[in-house]
Amino acid sequence: MxxxxxxxxxxxxxxxxxxxxxxxxxxxxxxxxxxxxxxxxxxxxxxxxxxxxxxxxxxxxxxxxxxxxxxxxxxxxxxxxxxxxxxxxxxxxxxxxxxxxxxxxxxxxxxxxxxxxxxxxxxxxVPAYRIMGGPTRKKIRAYASHLHPTAIPELQEEARKYVSEGYKTMKMRFISGPSDINGIDKNIELVRSIRDAVGYDVELAGDAWMSWNYSFALKMVKKLEKYDMAWVEEPFMPDDFESMKMLALKTDIPISEGEHHYHIYDFKRLLDAGIRILQPDAVWTGGITPMKKIAALAETYGAIIVPHTGNVYNLHCIISEPESVTPVAEFLTKYREWMEQDMEGIPFPVKGYIELSENPGFGIEYKKSN
CATH class of the missing domain: 3.30.390.10 (Enolase-like, N-terminal domain)
Known part of the structure; x- marks a missing residue:
């Protein structure tokens, strides 16, 4: 054909x-x-x-x-x-x-x-995951991703809501970086408030979105260690592999990177820098072909893949790899991504888990395709 x-x-x-x-x-x-x-x-x-x-x-x-x-x-x-x-x-x-x-x-x-x-x-x-190797499990564990900085009571209520919906992991966004003289205290206030709301039986990750430098990040992780962070995401600009390497050696908090990295060569550099949580995205990093190669590369380093966003393409990659390599999917709770405009058949989490259909391809149809 x-x-x-x-x-x-x-x-x-x-x-x-x-x-x-x-x-x-x-x-x-x-x-x-x-x-x-x-x-x-x-x-x-x-x-x-x-x-x-x-x-x-x-x-x-x-x-x-x-x-x-x-x-x-x-x-x-x-x-x-x-x-x-x-x-x-x-x-x-x-x-x-x-x-x-x-x-x-x-x-x-x-x-x-x-x-x-x-x-x-x-x-x-057949579903796309069938030609990627077939499913390794019945459903995929999802984590709730939002917790953008708001008033503390609202942030705490949002975190409690995710617990009530069955999520065992959630991710917040930090509010400050080196450009803010009081940035460390502002970030810690957010983390403390979420921990006060949901306790320590829930995993909590935090996203710095390429916005810190090494000095700020080092001070930040030292203060964050007491809050048992699941990971700190993208503390540095994408090409600052040296800072990634130094920070990974200085903290017990896992450092994650990969949202803004491409193909296998970037991910080899991340792994060599000590990063053990990789976050490629099939719609950015080059598609399914490099995603499968990145997963294989990660496994040789004992690393895991937690793809950026829970788009349906990433979900098919996740379910086609061993759970030990791709354990969890991100789910953006407050908005649907721009690439899902006019789609039908997008899978949503139920009690913290996502199931994929047996529909051919990626299981989605476009409302305006005709």
Missing amino acids: KIESVRVISREKVEQPVYRYVKPTDYYKSILGEVSPTEAAMINEVCTLEMRAGDYAAYYNTTSDVADFAVDLSKKLNGLDVSEINMAWDMLYRLSLPLGRAGVMMHALSAINILMYDLYSRYLG
Whole structure:
């Protein structure tokens, strides 16, 4: 079955909620305000991509810049068999090297790779995780991800709600970094309030979103150790592997990285820096093909994969790997991601667990695909 076309079939303006959290741009609030790099660069228009082969079609939502790159790259795929997924990925990766290796070009490769997985598994009549190796369990444990800084009573009530819904792990967002002279105390106040609300029978992680430097991070983790953190996420900018390595040696709190890293080479550097919780995202890091390689690489280091966001593509990767390697999925509780606009069939947690359907492909359909 040959790939016939990849095209944009719809463009839709979207407006996503903006929540408070620490950002690497906080040094420039007087110029930029509260806007984050993601909000500034990406989330304003959602495009639906369609890939067709024979009587089959697959659909994928992404941003306009990613969609345009994906359409341009995909012209090299016309006439290629939809099963030749790895060859297509490698060819396009090599072709895009002068412009790629990270950022929007890898997002475009992710789109093409995911569409090919979706289309081929639809053709075979099986869920995508079946062609990734099959399921390793009946359902996936999920953790509740939000807890953006608000008034303390509201934050505590949100945390208690997650416990009542069956979650055993939750993740908060820190509010401050080095640009705030009282940042450490403000962060600790948030952590303490959540622990006061839910106790210590629940795992609590915290996200610093690339916003700390080594000195601030070291002081932070020393004060956080008494609160039994499950992990501290993305304390440094993505290329600061040396700070990651030094911090990992200085604290018993696991340090996680990977949301803003790409393909296997970045993840080898993370593992060599002592990171043992990797957080790639199939829609950013290059697609399913590199996700499977990253999982294998992680296993050789005794590391685990906790993908960034619980999008359905990550969920299929998680369930196709041993639970010892991919133990848990992130679930963003307060909003559905921009890439899930106009989708039907998205799985949601029930009592802290997610079950995937036996529907072909990734089990989702697009309301506007016709």
